[in-house]
Amino acid sequence: MESPSLMFKAVILFIGIIMTTANDLDPGNDFEKKSEDVRIIKRVAWGAQPATDSPRHLKVQPAPYAIISHTATQSCYNKAKCILNVRVIQTFHIEAKGWLDVGYNFLVGGDGNVYEGRGWDMAGAHTHNYNNRSIGIAFVGDFSYKSPTKEQIAVAEKLLESGVKSNKLVKDYKLIGQRQVVHTQSPGDKLFAIIRAWEHFTSNP
Structure with a gap:
C-alpha cells in the first residue's frame, strides 16, 4: 500500500524540481551556505517538508561521534x-518509518554538495543508542558493490573538518560506520573500506 503512494509523491516532487527558481542555484543567496569549501544546500533549497514535530537537541555537544551510513538508494x-x-x-522516513523528519544530520550527494538534514545541533534518527550524541552523515547511494564519487568522499571529509572547527564535533571525535553499532550492512562494503582509512576511524566504538 505504501509503495504506490511513495511513487506518486516522487512524481510530485520531481514536478517541484522543475519549478525551482534560478535563485536556488545562486551560491550567493540564502539558500546555500559555503564554509571551509563545503557547500551546504539548506532545507529550503531542496524543498524539505516541515518536520512533523520539534526535533530534540543533541544531549552531548560538541558531539563525540560521527557515524557514516549510506541511504541504500540510487546514487x-x-x-x-x-x-x-x-x-x-x-x-x-516520515511516511513509512513514522519519523518526524529525515533521519540524518547531513546527506552527501555524488554531485559534491552536502544536503542539510537535521543539521549540526539536532538529534537524528539514524543509529539507535547513538542519536543523542552523534552527527549522522549519509552518503546518497548504495555502496555495497561500488565506491562513492571522489567529490562525495572529499566533501564528506571537509564537512567533518568543518564540524571540528565550528565546535560541533569534539577534536578527538570517533568516526564509525553504522554497521559497527547496529545490525545493518550500511554504509556498504566499499564505503566502509574507505572510511576505515580516515584519521578518526575507530574499531572500538
Whole structure:
C-alpha cells in the first residue's frame, strides 16, 4: 500500500524540481551556505517538508561521534537528481518509518554538495543508542558493490573538518560506520573500506 503512494509523491516532487527558481542555484543567496569549501544546500533549497514535530537537541555537544551510513538508494550525480533523492528519502522516513523528519544530520550527494538534514545541533534518527550524541552523515547511494564519487568522499571529509572547527564535533571525535553499532550492512562494503582509512576511524566504538 505504501509503495504506490511513495511513487506518486516522487512524481510530485520531481514536478517541484522543475519549478525551482534560478535563485536556488545562486551560491550567493540564502539558500546555500559555503564554509571551509563545503557547500551546504539548506532545507529550503531542496524543498524539505516541515518536520512533523520539534526535533530534540543533541544531549552531548560538541558531539563525540560521527557515524557514516549510506541511504541504500540510487546514487545521484547532479544537483537536480540529488534534490529529488533527498526529498524522496525524507518522505520515506516520515511516511513509512513514522519519523518526524529525515533521519540524518547531513546527506552527501555524488554531485559534491552536502544536503542539510537535521543539521549540526539536532538529534537524528539514524543509529539507535547513538542519536543523542552523534552527527549522522549519509552518503546518497548504495555502496555495497561500488565506491562513492571522489567529490562525495572529499566533501564528506571537509564537512567533518568543518564540524571540528565550528565546535560541533569534539577534536578527538570517533568516526564509525553504522554497521559497527547496529545490525545493518550500511554504509556498504566499499564505503566502509574507505572510511576505515580516515584519521578518526575507530574499531572500538
